[in-house]
Amino acid sequence: MEAFFHQYLQFSRTFTKKINEHIADLDLYQSQWSIVYYLQKNKAATLVEISNYFQVEKPTITRTVNRLEDRQLIEKVASADKRERRIQLTEKGLDVYDQASAVIDAFEKQLVEEIPKDDLEITFRTIQRLLFKINKEESV
Amino acid sequence: MEAFFHQYLQFSRTFTKKINEHIADLDLYQSQWSIVYYLQKNKAATLVEISNYFQVEKPTITRTVNRLEDRQLIEKVASADKRERRIQLTEKGLDVYDQASAVIDAFEKQLVEEIPKDDLEITFRTIQRLLFKINKEESV
DNA sequence: CATATATAGTTACCTAGGTAACTAATTTTC
DNA sequence: GAAAATTAGTTACCTAGGTAACTATATATG
Numbered sequence: 001m002e003a004f005f006h007q008y009l010q011f012s013r014t015f016t017k018k019i020n021e022h023i024a025d026l027d028l029y030q031s032q033w034s035i036v037y038y039l040q041k042n043k044a045a046t047l048v049e050i051s052n053y054f055q056v057e058k059p060t061i062t063r064t065v066n067r068l069e070d071r072q073l074i075e076k077v078a079s080a081d082k083r084e085r086r087i088q089l090t091e092k093g094l095d096v097y098d099q100a101s102a103v104i105d106a107f108e109k110q111l112v113e114e115i116p117k118d119d120l121e122i123t124f125r126t127i128q129r130l131l132f133k134i135n136k137e138e139s140v
Numbered sequence: 141m142e143a144f145f146h147q148y149l150q151f152s153r154t155f156t157k158k159i160n161e162h163i164a165d166l167d168l169y170q171s172q173w174s175i176v177y178y179l180q181k182n183k184a185a186t187l188v189e190i191s192n193y194f195q196v197e198k199p200t201i202t203r204t205v206n207r208l209e210d211r212q213l214i215e216k217v218a219s220a221d222k223r224e225r226r227i228q229l230t231e232k233g234l235d236v237y238d239q240a241s242a243v244i245d246a247f248e249k250q251l252v253e254e255i256p257k258d259d260l261e262i263t264f265r266t267i268q269r270l271l272f273k274i275n276k277e278e279s280v
Numbered sequence: 281c282a283t284a285t286a287t288a289g290t291t292a293c294c295t296a297g298g299t300a301a302c303t304a305a306t307t308t309t310c
Numbered sequence: 311g312a313a314a315a316t317t318a319g320t321t322a323c324c325t326a327g328g329t330a331a332c333t334a335t336a337t338a339t340g
Contacts, residue, residue: 298325
């Protein structure tokens with residue numbers, strides 16, 4: 001079973017690295033892209049919503065969002081709750097989304113193109129089950 | 141297809157986090173564990189051998205190996221080639237291996253126990269194919 | 281054999297994940 | 311309605327991935 005998880009992490013590292021290479025022209029990184037992607041799909045969101053969606057801790061999200069804000073890819077949205085930091089894509093952010101989206105879609109499609117649909121579905125479902133199981137684990 | 145890779149990375153993050161929690165008592169981290177594991181299986185190795193095996197860049201390996209050396213879990217092995225830094229586990233390192241190995245084996249087994257063997261095999265093979273494909277990608 | 285090239289490893293610095301401890305605002309509870 | 315508890319986000323600092331540029335040694339080549 002060691003080999004299974006070893007290989008799993010191997011692909012994860014390589015995949016992230018390649019995504020980074022593909023969007024380097026846009027001065028974007030994979031983790032930044034994932035937030036841009038989320039904001040395009042969800043229009044506006046708080047940091048906690050993003051944190052929950054990706055199951056990534058808040059400080060990590062804070063930092064990445066700050067970088068997107070520095071680059072003016074996102075902007076603040078008014079909110080009744082003063083604790084919240086609600087954000088959305090700017091015009092520039094949408095533009096970057098469009099460009100990155102094309103590159104990444106092509107990359108991902110090309111990656112899976114020769115793999116049988118059934119195998120991909122089983123793989124997806126298996127990872128889903130692993131994810132469900134690992135999330136049920138009590139925190140040690 | 142976005143969902144596929146999104147979920148893939150999700151599990152990867154959570155898995156690493158849980159491994160870290162499980163071996164925190166041993167003052168070990170997942171990446172340190174992976175090198176300890178490699179050295180137990182391969183007796184002695186150079187940093188380049190480790191770097192190639194995990195497909196992780198040399199500076200990352202240097203740093204992690206330094207931490208293992210600081211903790212006296214590894215030691216230098218004589219080498220004819222003066223450029224090389226050949227290392228192996230110390231007694232203490234072997235002891236930590238035994239302890240971590242037990243914890244991690246149990247964790248991984250429990251994670252996959254309810255998943256059909258066939259599904260795991262297909263998943264393994266599919267990731268293997270993805271890995272092969274992504275490694276063939278010319279560097280952008 | 282002297283020079284050029286390749287290889288092993290390190291240093292400096294970037295992004296990205298984590299935890300712990302904190303502030304400020306909101307919600308619950310008494 | 312005041313005090314307590316919860317929630318949103320930040321700061322500081324840890325490990326872990328990356329690239330670029332470097333040193334030192336070993337190997338190839340003319």
